[in-house]
Amino acid sequence: MTIRSAVARALVCVVTMLFAAWPTSAGAQQTTGRIQGTVTSEGSGQPLAGAQVMVSGTGIGMLTNADGVYMLTGVPAGQHVVAVQLIGYGGEERTIDVTAGQTVTVDFTLSQTAVALDQIVVTGTAAQVRRKEIGNSVATVGAAQIENVPVVNASDVLAGRAPGVTFMANSGQPGSGSTIKIRGINSVSQDAQPLIYVDGVRIANQPTRAGWGGRGFISPLQDIAPEDIARIEIVKGAAATTLYGTEASNGVIQVFTKRGVAGSDAIWSTELTAGVNSGARWGTDADPSEQYVNCGDTELLYGFDIDTGEREPFVDPTCPSDGDWMRNGAITNFALSVRGGTGNITYFASGNFGREDGILPTQRSTDGGFRANVTFSPMDELTFTLNNSYQKRESRFVADGNNSEGFLLNVGRGANNYLRGGKAGECDAVPDGTTCVTNVYAFESDNLASSDHYTTGLTAMYSPTENFTHRFTVGYDYTHINAETTLPFDYLTLPEGYYWDENTLHTKVSLDYAGSFRNNFGESLASTFSWGGQLFRDRRRWTEFDVQSFAGPGEPTLESGAELTYRADDVVSGTNAGFFLQEQLGWRDRLFLTGGLRVDGNSAFGDDFGLQAYPKVSASYVLSDYDWWPTDFWETFKLRAAIGESGKAPNAFDKVRTWAPVSGDDGEPGFTPLDIGNDKVGPERTREIEAGFDASFFDGRLGAEFTAFHARTIDALVPVVYPPSQGFLASRNENVGEMVNKGVEFALTAGLLRTTNLDWQVRFNGTLFDSEVIDLDDGDPDTTRIYTGLNSYLIEGQPGPVYVNDRVMNPNEIGAPVVTDTIIGLVYPNRLLGLGTTITFFQRLTLDALAEFQGGHVVQNYTGYQSGRRGAWHPCFAIQEKIWAYTEEGDASALDGVSAIDRARCAYIGQNNEDAQTVGASVGFWTEKGDFLKMRYISLTYDIPERFIRFADQASITLSARNLFTITDYTGADPEMTDAADASGNQPGGGEFGRRDYYQIPPARAFLMALRFTF
DSSP: OOHHHHHHHHHHHHHHHHHHTOOOOOOOOTTEEEEEEEEEETTTOOBOTTOEEEETTTTEEEEOOTTSEEEEEEEESEEEEEEEEOTTBOOEEEEEEEOTTOEEEOOEEEOBOSOOTTOEEOOSSSSOEEGGGOSSOEEEEEGGGTTTSOOOSHHHHHTTTSTTEEEEESOOSTTOOEEEEESSOOOSSSOOOOEEEETTEEEOOSOEEOOTTTOOEEOGGGGSOGGGEEEEEEEOSHHHHGGGGGGOTTOEEEEEEOOOOTTOOOEEEEEEEEEEEEEEOOSSSSHHHHHHHOTTOTTTSOEEOTTTSSEEOEEOTTSOTTSOOOOOEEEEEEEEEEEEEETTEEEEEEEEEEEEEOSSTTOEEEEEEEEEEEEEEEETTEEEEEEEEEEEEEEEOOOOSSOTTOHHHHHHTGGGSSOBSOSTTTTTTSOTTSEEBOGGGGGTSEEEEEEEEEEEEEEEEEEEETTEEEEEEEEEEEEEEEEEEEEOTTOSSOTTOEEEEEEEEEEEEEEEEEEEEEEEETTTEEEEEEEEEEEEEEEEEEEEEEEEOOSSSSOOOTTTOSEEEEEEEEEEEEEEEEEEEEEEEEETTTEEEEEEEEEEEETTSOTTTOOEEEEEEEEEEEGGGSTTSOTTTOOEEEEEEEEEEEEEOOOTTTTSOOEEEEEOGGGOEEEEEOOOOOTTOOOEEEEEEEEEEEEEETTTTEEEEEEEEEEEEEEEEEEEOOOGGGSOOSOEEEEEEEEEEEEEEEEEEEEEEEOSSEEEEEEEEEEEEEEEEEEEOSSOTTOOEEEEETTEEEEBTSOSSEEEEEEESSTTSBSSOOEEEEEEEESSOSEEEEEEEEEEETTTEEEEEEEEEEESBEEEBHHHHHHHTTTOOGGGHHHHHHHHHHHHSOOGGGGTTOBHHHHHHTOOTTOEETTTTEESOOGGGGEEEOOEEEEEEEEEEEEOOGGGOSSOSEEEEEEEEESOOEEESOOSSOTTOOOOOOTTSSBTTTBTTOOOBOSOOOOEEEEEEEEEEEO
16 A cells, blocks of 8 residues: 555545534533633734633633634633643633623733743653752743744754754655764763653654665654644653663653644644755865766866876766756645544544655655544543554665765766776767766665554543542554665676665553652642553564575566575564652742652563662752742742663663574584673663753743753673683673763743834753763773774773774874874764744744754764775865875975875875875874754745635745755765664664764755645
8 A cells, every 4th residue: 555545545534533523513502601812922912823721620722723812612601710821931820700691801911931830841750740840951842833944853843952952864865864862972882862752652762774775764753743743842861861760861752742622623724835855065065066966077077097197087978968966856745634622522633645855866755644642531530542643654765875886975986986887888979098987877776665653552541639640551652664775687786686675673562650649738838749660562573685696677576586695583572661659849839859769670681680779859949939039020040950860771682692593514503602691781870960940031031041960870881802712702791881971051042022013032052061981891901992883982081982093183284194093083062052043023924043053073074085095086186196296206396285184185095105104095084073053944934814815714824945054164965964874773883973974965955835724
């Protein structure tokens, strides 16, 4: 079944059910009345759409429309409290008298506030917890902040918006994903991905390889449609994630999707988006960027012949007639949703379908799916919520990255690529002495990936009394990814063809119970005691098969290939279970003290390791609630502090001694030693202290949040190598390491102007952090560093991880380079800054923009390194001619005026340059500063006046640009990208640490137009 047909059938089913449940009007009853009015923003008077208006204790409520208007019908006669809430604004309540058969008009004016202390946040307990009660920082992104911006998935929602959160993609192709890191790296050997929850259900959080040929991976956050998101909460650090247990030391991302509204008629929303991918940053604005795409420019694309020292001309007869490989790629997306409620049922349902074509031939990605959230309250004390979502994605990637069929690798290397020559007739017109290349074959390979992601969860909330609450959630997350790479029969480099097939199936079952009991001791002291337990069962199966040598053309299969070149089948299962206790005391609703304990067990722990306990203590003190506080200009001030622990479980087989099957003499079966095993292995433990404040000034016009954190990871898992005489060549993980990660985070928001015709807001956030490897005690006193792949190391006394390689110590001097093997710089950025602004003109025209800076790190430009040493990097051509004259012809004056770094970088294969102290160039010479400023997006939205729309309650049009420009001194494709992922989601050889820019296709610039209607 195709994506289009699957989505169409799902939408038909959902819409049919919703029409069947459509509320009918029974007419006004004599015992009820109406409440109506508008909700506007204080100062500007701008109407507030999407504000939730509720009649407390009745289940009656709705969301305001685009004009800020609401109408509540069927309100029982009598006195009621009406409450209004909207993220980013202070809440307001009014006591209203309702008369039977009458309509009461009540208008609300909400004040913008950067710090909403009454906002409800999720902490892992069953009780509703206000932001003012917690002692740790929580970042929140609401739907209103993203509704008019060109985001594709949840990853785009968070990039540049939340302090301490870093996203890095390994490819810019449509359909590829990104990895996530929160507050840097706090582990020596384990992955750094945070836990991800969607509507209380834990989903698989590891990125998974989506193709050998395309060299990309798929991230679980890709499968969440941004138009479905109500808000995202980022819980950062061990002090905040204690109650989530052994696997939460990297942080927790909580995604909450939209819900229905009790007592509201059906509200339909639709969004139609069309646009184009056009152009990309291939490198600097100089010649390197052109040699990838302008295949018809022979003056630009000559190569340097490292044997003769002369220009090496080449021609690509398969180059498009316009001389450019790039094209414009169309983008389309359609989304439809409905929400509402009748009686004791509320509902939200949505469907989406989209297609995105890339800027290179054959690039495309289609995805579609649906979501259905239903809440049912059979009685006031009991509520059931059922959440279901399904998303299917199909992508075709251009061969990418470190791949002999890769597009950039072959086009960028000119005459020295792997696609030299051609089949019969293809190179007939190429002049003698000119190398013929046929790069069109980079598009002939099929690199396909498809994914099916289904998540379901049922949550029961039972509150027999107002102060006694239970919550139970059962969830199931299913992800299946199939990836195929095919070199068809009669392919240039492998004429008999090749077929590679990989399947990854990841399932996660979760059971989660939590209870809370509130009690007041007099008027000053309040207590909330919480308890609960969770069980998570994770299973992953991965298979891979490679076959080649087909008898003829046709669609290849595993059975039609004559030669099976590789096969693998891997099954990993793990179970984590635990329980927690927590007590919170509140004094006069100003001072809150919280103590908690989490106890966990995990199937990966050693047999004699036992359970692990993770404690936490936190405090929050709202000083601005005192009468003496100067609330006339400083209305909110909260001090907070927390200390807590969480962990990271070892790998599933770390405790087990394993053996690998082999084939012996005459095909006899046998086995060989593989992993040593460690029956005493346990989790890493991260203890974190954080402290900070939240404040708002000048009637909410200025908000400030600040957090300082210090995390120490003890019992870090370090790969320890044992003597081969013990019969094992592999290392084993042992709890012998220690590292520290510390830094500060801040967020500033300012309402610079708030008038009827102009509302201008600015947002600025940042994170500055540092790490240090304290101990790598693997039993060998001489071991002070561990290789972590791709030239990266963890070194005692140094930040982690760092690159170690050859470095030119006199780069700008004229003369021979002085080269030293040394630490070059950090692998990952340690300075993150985000700057955004929103400007609204005349309450209808809104400009929104977001830029992000990342810095403090270096990037290995493997693209320049590998092309340069082959004489195929344009900036090196002139330098290499001089080097050739110096080394081969003995012309000592040839290198006059050539800097040491240029001599080192442009040294080529086979050159014996004693002055450069190297044979050939080193990638260390191409390891460059990775600092960059990227314009994430800019958008302009116009809310269409009602007089121009007859069929809808509201409509808007948005023009936007995404990935518009990047400012950086880095000369590779994109300093934000990292190398391709293997089957487990890690870079090959690099784990969570090593990364490089290696002929990866960069992200395209996108220009979009979106139409939105609500009716």
